[in-house]
Amino acid sequence: MTVLVFLDPAFPDGRVADSGTPAILATDQGVTRGDGIFESLLAVNGTPRKVQAHLDRMARSARSLDLDIPDAGTWLRAISTAAATFASASPQGPDEHGNTNIVIKLIATRGPEGANATTAWVQASAVPPLLAEQREKGLDVLLLDRGYDSTISHRAPWLLLGAKTLSYAVNMAALRHAHSHGADDVIFTSGDGHVLEGPTSSVLLAQLADRGGAPVKRLITPNLDSGILPGTTQGALFAAAKEAGWELGYGPVEPQDLFRADAVWLISSIRLLAPVNTIDGQAVGTADVRSRLTAELSALLAQTH
Known part of the structure; x- marks a missing residue:
């Protein structure tokens, strides 16, 4: 209905x-x-x-x-x-x-x-019930070239890359391409090799480290001035994560950063936080760390309004 x-x-x-x-x-x-x-x-x-x-x-x-x-x-x-x-x-x-x-x-x-x-x-x-399933089971993702470099939005504002317009035919074509190749979703990259966003989501990655014997958790998203749509849910999660002691970072993010991350997610207002299991067929992080961090960040996201 x-x-x-x-x-x-x-x-x-x-x-x-x-x-x-x-x-x-x-x-x-x-x-x-x-x-x-x-x-x-x-x-x-x-x-x-x-x-x-x-x-x-x-x-x-x-x-x-x-x-x-x-x-x-x-x-x-x-x-x-x-x-x-x-x-x-x-x-x-x-x-x-x-x-x-x-x-x-x-x-x-x-x-x-x-x-x-x-x-x-x-x-x-x-x-849609599929979204809860994707949050639970995670996503297999393909990297696809969006066809622009990461500075194009400054040189060509008429492309409306930072606006949420009804012109979603390219985004939907990217998702169909992913589905036809056995994947669930897409992460767009720029022509100069930077990670951008998903067709309907923002990209997040986590890096875990040890600093002088103290554990450090860092949450990173691509530069917001690289022609991507600023994510409302990503912004809310960043605010909550900062309060919980996470360090925050804003790109530039390159594909190798995704493969080296301890966890990667696609995040949006309706699907919320969906973990990425594989990118181009290669596993991202480990299942136990991915599950633990997803539960922690999902709990923080649930507290936002």
Whole structure:
């Protein structure tokens, strides 16, 4: 089941629409050109997680596209309507932590050609069961060249590499390529050999060391200015990990750093923290260390809001 709530000035809390009937004009530029933006977030027990971070990132994406979108308060009211409508119509069973989760997606397009009016709506749906399985079993990943060097976003901002746009055809093609080769997901690399991100996730790696007899745990993610999307969940985990005594690092990360790491993860708002078992068929770290660190970091992530 999917719930749609359109941001309509005539309905202060959003207009609930039947998801089984057409609701978007065929001339909408989000459909014909992928000209729009979106955010996906998790609502846990009816409460959206990291909602302000998602709204802030959506506003940055909108500025990158010169797209006029509704204000934060309007989105928040529509999110509440969508979550409540979905929960009442399709009660969900608890996950492995006893929580009831809903996927909330915020979407805004440039609207129909020539209309000069943004189309915006909130979508609520169930969390795909596959994501919990990937968190539990881990991922086999391929490295794929994204075709740009790591400095291209500064030289060519019109590529919108730091914005979360609707133009996800390349990302989905990368995932299909991985699946056709027996892998679960992808980590993109730049033309100059830097690790970037996954098609729908951020990349994290852990390094364990001993410093003067004291154990040191370091959590690293690629440079945020290398043309990747700043991850809201990665940012929340970094803040929690710092409080718990982890050292933090921001790239540059190269493929050999992944293979030398004690653990690697793909992290996103809906799938959360999914450990990487292999990259290009080569094992990453050891199963026991990977399992222990995943449990520790997942517990920290569960405490974020």
